[in-house]
Amino acid sequence: MSQAVLISNRDAADLCQEQRGYFPSASAALYGVYCVPQKYLGRDRVVVFCHASGIEHMVTQRMQVLASRKAAGTGFPAFRYDSRGHGDSTGDPNDLTFEDLVDDACAAADHAKAVSRASEVIWVAVRFGCLVAAAAIGRRNDGAALALWEPVHQAREYFRTAIRTKLFCEVAQGRRSGATVEDCLSELEARGVLPVVGSYLYGALWHSSRDADLGSLLATWKRNTLIAQVQRRPGLSVNNQNLLSTIEGRGGEVAVTLIGQEPSWGMLPVVRPQWVSQELLTATTEWLHGME
Amino acid sequence: MDWNETPAELARAWSEQPVIIPSQSGELHGIFTPPAAEVSPTGICAILFSRNRWWCDRLSVKAARWLASRGFSCLRFDYHGFGESEGVCSEIHGDRPFTEDGLAAVQWMRKAFAQRRFVLSGFCLDGRTALSIIKHEGDTIEAVVCSSPEVTSYPGDVLNRVITLEKTRAFLLGPVTFKKVTLQRAVRRCFNLLRLFLEKRAGEDLIERQISANFKRDFQALVRSKTRCLFLQGRDDPQYYAFQLVERTLLARLNAEQRARITVEVWPGRIHPLDNPGTLRKVIARTIAWIDDCVRSPHSVRHSQYTSAMTEIAGGASA
Numbered sequence: 001m002s003q004a005v006l007i008s009n010r011d012a013a014d015l016c017q018e019q020r021g022y023f024p025s026a027s028a029a030l031y032g033v034y035c036v037p038q039k040y041l042g043r044d045r046v047v048v049f050c051h052a053s054g055i056e057h058m059v060t061q062r063m064q065v066l067a068s069r070k071a072a073g074t075g076f077p078a079f080r081y082d083s084r085g086h087g088d089s090t091g092d093p094n095d096l097t098f099e100d101l102v103d104d105a106c107a108a109a110d111h112a113k114a115v116s117r118a119s120e121v122i123w124v125a126v127r128f129g130c131l132v133a134a135a136a137i138g139r140r141n142d143g144a145a146l147a148l149w150e151p152v153h154q155a156r157e158y159f160r161t162a163i164r165t166k167l168f169c170e171v172a173q174g175r176r177s178g179a180t181v182e183d184c185l186s187e188l189e190a191r192g193v194l195p196v197v198g199s200y201l202y203g204a205l206w207h208s209s210r211d212a213d214l215g216s217l218l219a220t221w222k223r224n225t226l227i228a229q230v231q232r233r234p235g236l237s238v239n240n241q242n243l244l245s246t247i248e249g250r251g252g253e254v255a256v257t258l259i260g261q262e263p264s265w266g267m268l269p270v271v272r273p274q275w276v277s278q279e280l281l282t283a284t285t286e287w288l289h290g291m292e
Numbered sequence: 293m294d295w296n297e298t299p300a301e302l303a304r305a306w307s308e309q310p311v312i313i314p315s316q317s318g319e320l321h322g323i324f325t326p327p328a329a330e331v332s333p334t335g336i337c338a339i340l341f342s343r344n345r346w347w348c349d350r351l352s353v354k355a356a357r358w359l360a361s362r363g364f365s366c367l368r369f370d371y372h373g374f375g376e377s378e379g380v381c382s383e384i385h386g387d388r389p390f391t392e393d394g395l396a397a398v399q400w401m402r403k404a405f406a407q408r409r410f411v412l413s414g415f416c417l418d419g420r421t422a423l424s425i426i427k428h429e430g431d432t433i434e435a436v437v438c439s440s441p442e443v444t445s446y447p448g449d450v451l452n453r454v455i456t457l458e459k460t461r462a463f464l465l466g467p468v469t470f471k472k473v474t475l476q477r478a479v480r481r482c483f484n485l486l487r488l489f490l491e492k493r494a495g496e497d498l499i500e501r502q503i504s505a506n507f508k509r510d511f512q513a514l515v516r517s518k519t520r521c522l523f524l525q526g527r528d529d530p531q532y533y534a535f536q537l538v539e540r541t542l543l544a545r546l547n548a549e550q551r552a553r554i555t556v557e558v559w560p561g562r563i564h565p566l567d568n569p570g571t572l573r574k575v576i577a578r579t580i581a582w583i584d585d586c587v588r589s590p591h592s593v594r595h596s597q598y599t600s601a602m603t604e605i606a607g608g609a610s611a
Contacts, residue, residue, distance in 0.1 A: 020310035020321075021310060058347060062373075086350075087350070087353075088323055088345070088353060089305075090302055092296050168469075169565075170567075172469065172473050174463075174466050176467060195568065196567075198348045198567060200349070268566050269343075270566060273381040273384060274343075274344065274373075
């Protein structure tokens, strides 16, 4: 890792040190941060955070930062990174494919294992990142556990949600284009790019990921899992309930936490700070410790 | 502008250095991009303000690497409570810029990287943050780009735009959702306007009192300094309607030398809504082009004044 520096973070409630810098994945330079635990409880495992996409990355970034520090502060080495075309990493998002995101997740896991000397990975994935982490797990044999923060179950639905948010914003401003979600998807197909709120959807990612399905990607997964549903509804959604039943049916242990404080996933946090949920931070840390 | 990453920008990315900036709110995390060795250095450090340092389509990342490949040192960082920085940010208000964070960044770049001359830029609140630094660091700030800032102390429209024909038509013809949102906004704004009527400021009529005291203070600091400034506005933005109060009062009182350092560029349509990423790209393209030009070309009176209908720029960038 180039230009690594050691720092302390007082607001993490627990002290940890961070090594920040760039590491390679294919020809890209990916920004990554390794959070060094003061004392190791991770038992040969490192926590790797797999981020969300587009505006949702912006919305959830602070939570990942705080969670990685909290994990390290309580004894688990943790690593967070930006995929190519995201955050501080290099790369153009317009030719980014789902395979590229999975490659980056694998490169991040390899790097995290190398710096922590761990042999297994605990994945903590957010929204679209859940699909990426699930695909990465399928490629490797070092997945020890998986936390899913408000998982996207079908990639296609992620794109549709982003488009619905764009159309809603237009209405809120008194503009009504008359376009439907299907019209916008057709435009994405035809032009290869579609502006949405504060960002773009790109044809390369749409084409390469639209059929991705979390249940299928985790078809053989039966290790420790946390499903953190972040929705206003009081019970598990059908998708989350099905995933829980399937993994438990294979003998996997699944913990569930329901977080009612839902951010506006597809909206830029303009008048509000970035989303922080102490409840989710606590639930994730407790889940990590529950595995010890 | 080429929004694809160029080899020169990729090279700058590989040379970037994470930095930790001490501040009153704790440690602020940022990325320093050194200038390319193969071009002549400008001797200027550009600080690109945004909430977290790649907020909204990573425009600060692109800008930093583009400017660094043209000889600028660049810094982008997270405000306290954002991104990787310490601290807690409990609320955001358009009239309360992150001045302490910005000052900490300038002072840290001076101390840690021996930077002496700065240009600052930001959009909306971040532009106000850039402007607010001049009061403290005016001698070292070469230029500021302040895009579509809020200049009132309350959200919503200025008095002469509270009810307009277009708004009435949009309300009547708009869908139910729009009507609900509009009515909620209207109730909130009634309270704001009531506060404005009750506020007393010596020597100011109701029109001028709409301009926030904070903005006036920062604007006066700009006038006293030697800093050049670009205000970028969208003709149909509520922020520009409010800025017209500044044009009628504060700008109108400046002498020729003072006025020559301040450029107001008004684009057709709106630039403020953040749901239009194409417009945001055009704004950042114009911002970094102006910074680059500003540093390379000597200042003269003819560079100033108003530029309207920047259609060649407004139409020049796309995804």
